[in-house]
Amino acid sequence: MHEYYPLLAVGAAASVLALIFILAYIFMKDKKEAIGFDRNMKDSEIIKRLFAYAKPHVGSFAIVFLIMIFSIAYDIVSPLIIGRITDIIKIENFEMRRLFYTLGIYAGILIVSLTCQYFQAIILQKTGQKIISAIRYDTFAHIEKLSHAQFSEIPTGKLVTRVTNDTNAVSMMFTNIFVNLTKNSLVIIGILIAMFALNIQLTLMVLCFVPYIVIFTFIFRKFSRKAYRKVKDGTTDINTFLSENLSGMKIIRVFDRKKQKMAEFDRKNNELGAAKRRQIFVFGIFRPTIYMLYIASVLCLLYLSARSSIKDVSFLGQKIDSDVLVAFYLYVQKFFNPIQSLAEQFNWLQSALASAEKIFTILDIDPGVKDDPGAVDIGDVNGSIEFDHVWFAYNEENWILKDVSFKVEAGQTVAFVGPTGAGKTTILSLLCRNYDIQKGRILIDGVDIRKYTIRSLRRQFGQMLQTVFLFSGTVKSNIVMRDDSITDDDVKEACRYVNADKFIERLPDGLDHEVREDGNNFSAGQRQLISFARTILFKPKIMILDEATANIDTETEVLIQDSLERMMNIGTMLIVAHRLSTVQHCDNIIVLSDGRIEEQGSHDELLSKRGRYYTLYTLQHHRQQLMS
Numbered sequence: 001m002h003e004y005y006p007l008l009a010v011g012a013a014a015s016v017l018a019l020i021f022i023l024a025y026i027f028m029k030d031k032k033e034a035i036g037f038d039r040n041m042k043d044s045e046i047i048k049r050l051f052a053y054a055k056p057h058v059g060s061f062a063i064v065f066l067i068m069i070f071s072i073a074y075d076i077v078s079p080l081i082i083g084r085i086t087d088i089i090k091i092e093n094f095e096m097r098r099l100f101y102t103l104g105i106y107a108g109i110l111i112v113s114l115t116c117q118y119f120q121a122i123i124l125q126k127t128g129q130k131i132i133s134a135i136r137y138d139t140f141a142h143i144e145k146l147s148h149a150q151f152s153e154i155p156t157g158k159l160v161t162r163v164t165n166d167t168n169a170v171s172m173m174f175t176n177i178f179v180n181l182t183k184n185s186l187v188i189i190g191i192l193i194a195m196f197a198l199n200i201q202l203t204l205m206v207l208c209f210v211p212y213i214v215i216f217t218f219i220f221r222k223f224s225r226k227a228y229r230k231v232k233d234g235t236t237d238i239n240t241f242l243s244e245n246l247s248g249m250k251i252i253r254v255f256d257r258k259k260q261k262m263a264e265f266d267r268k269n270n271e272l273g274a275a276k277r278r279q280i281f282v283f284g285i286f287r288p289t290i291y292m293l294y295i296a297s298v299l300c301l302l303y304l305s306a307r308s309s310i311k312d313v314s315f316l317g318q319k320i321d322s323d324v325l326v327a328f329y330l331y332v333q334k335f336f337n338p339i340q341s342l343a344e345q346f347n348w349l350q351s352a353l354a355s356a357e358k359i360f361t362i363l364d365i366d367p368g369v370k371d372d373p374g375a376v377d378i379g380d381v382n383g384s385i386e387f388d389h390v391w392f393a394y395n396e397e398n399w400i401l402k403d404v405s406f407k408v409e410a411g412q413t414v415a416f417v418g419p420t421g422a423g424k425t426t427i428l429s430l431l432c433r434n435y436d437i438q439k440g441r442i443l444i445d446g447v448d449i450r451k452y453t454i455r456s457l458r459r460q461f462g463q464m465l466q467t468v469f470l471f472s473g474t475v476k477s478n479i480v481m482r483d484d485s486i487t488d489d490d491v492k493e494a495c496r497y498v499n500a501d502k503f504i505e506r507l508p509d510g511l512d513h514e515v516r517e518d519g520n521n522f523s524a525g526q527r528q529l530i531s532f533a534r535t536i537l538f539k540p541k542i543m544i545l546d547e548a549t550a551n552i553d554t555e556t557e558v559l560i561q562d563s564l565e566r567m568m569n570i571g572t573m574l575i576v577a578h579r580l581s582t583v584q585h586c587d588n589i590i591v592l593s594d595g596r597i598e599e600q601g602s603h604d605e606l607l608s609k610r611g612r613y614y615t616l617y618t619l620q621h622h623r624q625q626l627m628s
Contacts, residue, residue, distance in 0.1 A: 010296050014212050017289070025219045041357045050356055053131045054174060060127040064120050068183050071116035074109050076190040079330035080198075081106045120179070128175035136167045139359055147368030148434040149394065157240030162362050165235060166355035173352040177345050184338030184345075191335050195328065202328055205300060206335065209293045213339060220286040221350070227279040228354040234272030236358075241268055294336035301328060369436050369454065377456040381445050382410040383541045383572035385431065390440035392423075392430060400426050402595040403440075408588070410445075413573040415583035417616065418592035424576045427592075428544050431574070432461055444542075462540030466547035468527040470519030475504060476511040478519075479534045486537065494537040499562060500529035536570070543573045580617050589613065 054061065081102060140163055146154070195203040245252065245261055252261055305325040385408040392401040401423045408414045416424040429435055430442060433454055442449050449457055470478050479494065480486045491511060495501040503526055507513040519527045535543065577583050583603070590600040591613045599611050606613035 010300060011208065014209070014293065014296065018212055018215050021216060021219045025222060041360065043353055046353050046356050046360065049360055050170070050173065053134050057127045057130060060123055064123050064127075064179060065182070067116045067120045067123075068179070068186070071113045071120060072183060072187050072190060074113035075187045075334050076194055077109055078106065079327045079334065080194065081109075082326060082330060124175045124179055128171050131174050132167050132171040135170060135359065136163055139163050139167070139362060142363050142365075145367045145370070146365065148429065150365065150368050155240040155244070157238075157243035158236050159362070160243060161236045161239045162359050165239070166232070166359050169351050169355035170359065172348050173356070177349050177352060180341070180345050181349075184341060187338050188335060191331050195331050195335070198327060198331070199324055202301065202304070202324075205304070206297050206332060209297050212293055213290065216286065216289050220282060223282045224279075224286070224350045225354065227275070227282045228350040229357075230275040231272070231279050231351075232354045232358060234268070234275045237268050238272055241265060290336070290339055294332070294339075297332055297336070298329065301325070301332060369433055371453050372450050375451060375453045378444070378452040378460060379456070381460055381541050383460075384408065384410040384445050385542070385572065385574075386441075386443040386446070387427070388441040388443065390430070390437050390442060392426060392435065392437045394435070396438075400595055401430075401437075404595070404597055405440075406590055406597060406600065408572060408574070410572055412587040413575065413585075414588045414590060415575040415577060415586040416590050416592060417577065417580060417583065417613065418598075422592035423595045424592055425546055428463075428546055428574060428576060431542075431544075432458055432463070459538075460541045461544055462535035462538060462542070463544045463546070464528070464531050464535055468519065468524075468531040470515050470522070470527055470530065472517050473515055474509075474512050475507070475515060475530065478515055478530055479511075479537060481534065481538075490537060491533070494533045497536055498529055498532035500526075500533045503529070539570075541571045543571060545573065545575045545577070547576055547578065580613075580620055591616075 143159055143163070192203065192207075195206065241264070245265075252258060387404050387406050390401055390404045391399060393399045404423070404427070416427060418424055426435075430437055431449070433449060436450075444452075444457075444460070476488075476491055479491055488511070492501065495504055495511075504510060504513075515521070519530075522530070575583055575586065583589055585603070587602070588600060589603060589606055591598045591606070591611070593612060599606060599609060599613060601609070607617065
């Protein structure tokens with residue numbers, strides 16, 4: 001019995017290590033709430049949702065599986081061939097012909113395996129990219145459906161990370177992880193069958209290490225998932241910080257906050273570095289532990305074979321010859337190699353699952369504003385608008401609009417004036433269903449706007465805002481908004497109509513002149529004229545101007561005022577303006593204060609009332625006289 005003490009000592013050492021890991025896991029499990037061991041979605045749920053994207057490509061995966069069967073033949077057969085070579089070399093009547101024949105078989109199997117691996121990689125990469133493109137498309141399409149309120153709550157950097165970094169991490173799952181997991185599982189099964197056929201007793205000895213592998217893998221799965229989530233959170237924080245601060249770099253420089261922002265970035269960078277170190281630490285324990293089990297099994301194999309060779313004794317009734325030893329040594333190596341690579345693939349799997357969880361978290365956000373059941377396309381409209389006892393609050397505590405009612409006839413030009421925070425811009429946002437009201441009704445042509453689909457509703461509006469956003473591209477692409485059906489003549493006509501042609505013709509490339517990010521190579525007035533041309537080109541039935549004449553020079557304001565007078569003849573126009581000089585010719589002026597309509601009427605009617613509008617107009621008129 002004493003000859004088996006070394007084997008028992010190895011088993012005892014592995015058991016002690018397993019006990020330590022189990023206690024660490026129990027401690028971690030009991031304290032998970034205190035240390036942030038959060039788990040929002042089960043792995044099974046994530047994998048089920050990911051496989052829904054893979055389902056259309058099941059044919060490609062079936063081909064890969066068939067190719068894989070041939071590619072693993074090398075792993076299964078090669079140890080037997082090498083063992084056979086050992087047997088050929090040591091026999092007395094050695095024949096070189098038999099050796100070359102056996103080597104030829106070995107080389108043929110190797111070539112077939114490498115060829116299969118090549119085609120497997122090509123098919124997987126093409127299929128994986130199609131799947132990831134679908135996930136990325138669905139994520140961006142869902143982000144487009146989110147309401148203005150939700151965009152205000154979710155940092156832009158976080159959304160960018162979901163569409164880019166996280167989808168890239170998920171791509172590893174389809175192009176590498178799942179297939180290799182399947183391949184390694186088949187290799188392990190095939191090797192076990194070959195090992196049982198070669199020597200049952202030695203195979204049972206190797207299988208004694210399998211329970212430890214299962215325990216270590218299960219325990220480190222928990223630690224790895226937590227570590228990867230921390231890394232993903234840290235990456236999102238870095239991207240969000242960069243997105244915000246690069247956009248606001250001018251303000252940082254104006255207030256000389258570079259040192260403070262650098263310190264903040266350094267803190268976030270260190271947090272991400274610490275998360276990555278924890279991830280490396282977890283992996284740095286897991287893989288060496290599996291490797292230790294492999295070395296232990298090899299030592300046990302060598303010990304048993306040495307005893308059999310030196311003392312000419314058997315192990316559990318079977319003698320271990322040299323060819324069996326060589327083949328079994330290679331099989332043990334090939335048995336643990338997939339398991340060791342599973343550690344690395346498991347590392348990637350946790351990363352992919354953590355990324356997929358964050359993607360699905362975005363996809364599971366219910367849009368704050370969405371089509372009502374039975375909503376229909378709005379079709380052509382005349383442009384009449386009615387607010388019927390409308391109440392609205394961005395949160396339930398503070399009402400922005402309080403029982404607001406008014407009517408706008410089709411073709412009228414109506415202005416909203418009043419102090420900041422009175423609810424002017426909110427009215428325009430509610431009309432486009434950027435937000436939904438809590439009480440009352442908003443009607444277009446006598447029909448509640450909630451009965452129309454959001455997409456068809458918003459197509460009726462042309463919006464010109466105080467802050468104009470231009471996309472990277474050309475002047476033309478910013479005007480046509482990627483609509484290829486619009487001709488150059490249509491674009492030029494729209495530019496002439498709003499007086500944008502004058503400065504565009506002076507550009508080196510005209511309509512093809514490059515527009516840099518956010519249009520920062522154009523003045524505020526030029527950007528505004530481009531937005532006017534963009535709005536007119538799509539012929540909206542209702543036009544919205546929200547402080548569109550603010551923050552521009554006097555010369556450009558003259559051009560814009562002329563454009564506005566022309567645009568008033570196109571359809572219904574709603575204007576928000578602090579400069580009362582821009583709204584004097586409106587059909588109706590609605591004065592708002594503290595979320596309520598205080599008075600309304602034409603410019604002359606409101607002046608004769610000597611109310612809030614009269615006070616505002618008099619103050620601005622005196623200010624202009626003093627400045628002149």
